[in-house]
Amino acid sequence: MAKKPAAAATAESPMDYAQHNATYTSFMAMVKAGIASCVFLVLALYCFIVAAQPWLGLVLILAMPVAGVLAFSSGKKQSS
Numbered sequence: 001m002a003k004k005p006a007a008a009a010t011a012e013s014p015m016d017y018a019q020h021n022a023t024y025t026s027f028m029a030m031v032k033a034g035i036a037s038c039v040f041l042v043l044a045l046y047c048f049i050v051a052a053q054p055w056l057g058l059v060l061i062l063a064m065p066v067a068g069v070l071a072f073s074s075g076k077k078q079s080s
Helices: 017-049 054-073
Strands: none
């Protein structure tokens, strides 16, 4: 029979709380960015369809990627 490698995760191994918190923080940042982009999209569609302001709608659609980049770049820096 083959021996199990020593590095294999077992039931007795402790949980990596720092990695868990980092993953949760990243997940929450992505959820917030998704909600913000949905709001931008709804406002842009309103401007295009109802308000008859296509230029404002175009500005809002172009602002979505810019807002996403700013949101992720202004976040907390992770140490290596």
